[in-house]
Amino acid sequence: MWLTDSSIGRKFVMSISGLFLVLFLLFHASMNLTLIFSEDAYNWICEMLGANWYALIGTGVLALGVLVHFAFAIVLTYQNRKARGNDRYAVETRQEGVDWASKNMLALGIIVLGFLVLHLANFWFKMQFQELTGLKTGAFDPQNGAAYVKYLFTGLYDPAGIQEGYEFSPMANWLHPVYCILYLVWLCALWFHLSHGVWSALQTMGMSNTLWLNRIKVISIVVATIIVGMFAAVIVYYLGMFVGANCF
Amino acid sequence: MDKNINIKVRVWRQAGPKAKGYFETYELKNIFQGASFLEMMDILNEQLIAEHKDPIAFDHDCREGICGMCSMYVNGHPHGPDSAITTCQLHMRKFNDGETITVEPWRSHAFPVIKDLMVDRGAYDKIMQAGGFISVNTGGVPDANAIPIPKAKADEAMDAASCIGCGACAAACKNGSAMLFVAAKVSQLALLPQGKVEAAKRAKAMVAKMDELGFGNCTNTGACAAECPKSVSLTNIARLNREFLAAKFQD
Structure with missing residues (x-):
């Protein structure tokens, strides 16, 4: 199978899975953005994307996408290190015009994946998983996602929103801004990963020439900034709310 | 203006494909900055031969940038710190008096070292x-x-x-x-x-x-x-x- 046996085939799989994840991120970021405008709208999305069959299929495909992207990244990096040989250069320099991100894609990817585990524990486990199994893994009703997000990042909550039968003990107040900062660090790594990843994917699929090479590089930065900007706006909004509630 | 400089050259020495390589540093005095990098290597080799030592093996042929034979990794760059030129077109005016220049072979699994700076x-x-x-x-x-x-x-x-x-x-x-x-x-x-x-x-x-x-x-x-x-x-x-x-x- 040429998709696994040839170098360009493997890179093609990386590109397709990567661009698929970029589309998902755009989708996810736009949904998050509703939190700033209307909590009801966010809760409507939570309801729509709960444990419905289409949401579950979507989650499965998404997980597969992440898995493929990660597995191929590991294989490619292993092969590339082998191709480099055992002897390393004594003097290593960075060439002009070569992005830092482009040489550290695996490291950035691992950072992104590491935070993803935290993110899944924070949200997926307490929302879709809760709805799926009926176990009360979180203090809030999964269909009232907005209240949970607000609680996680600011510590503010309405006691009436706590689920019946759940023993709720609020976490230390300083943890809320720490979560905000952690998510912002995560987004930084994501920005660098995307700033190279998007154009590299397009180049691997052959969509580049002397005119378009610079254009796809700009597109890459724009896409990375839009995605990270939308996610970060929500975090900054809640960080502001935390500061407003605790410092004044 | 080009002048004469004193330099140290830190060169990768490797006796053969299977031998273990190491760096050795040589001192060169009064190298004219108008000389090309390969001319400097020639001077170094003449010095080594005069001392009854094994000269450094390196690839070179046309010395005018069209054959693609020269192949040194100089100070962290293939073909040296200058851009869009081959090693033979690199001049010593790109280096300063007292500088230590590190010269390595191409390092890649598919390009095994034959000897010193020469790769297959x-x-x-x-x-x-x-x-x-x-x-x-x-x-x-x-x-x-x-x-x-x-x-x-x-x-x-x-x-x-x-x-x-x-x-x-x-x-x-x-x-x-x-x-x-x-x-x-x-x-x-x-x-x-x-x-x-x-x-x-x-x-x-x-x-x-x-x-x-x-x-x-x-x-x-x-x-x-x-x-x-x-x-x-x-x-x-x-x-x-x-x-x-x-x-x-x-x-």
């Missing part, structure tokens, strides 16, 4: 043999203007054809990938009508040979194009990807 770049020849050619019928010489070729295409093909196969791309690449070389060789033919006949077969055969020889997978860092002595563009890699993917989807 036969892998590139094997890739060429796999598909870097066109088939033509022998007979009378056809008229040069019989096949019209747009100027832009001809220019692009010529730019790709400027690749001298020196191996700097694979040497500079953190992935040890030969994509820029293969892309240049595929592009120069794919752009012209004469190369269209075998285009699909060529892309597949050359990529397969490149993978088989143990070169890495391209991640588009762009280090190859930045270090290429002939400034071969990264866009050729996109063309190779296009050619290869099109050929595979056709199958």
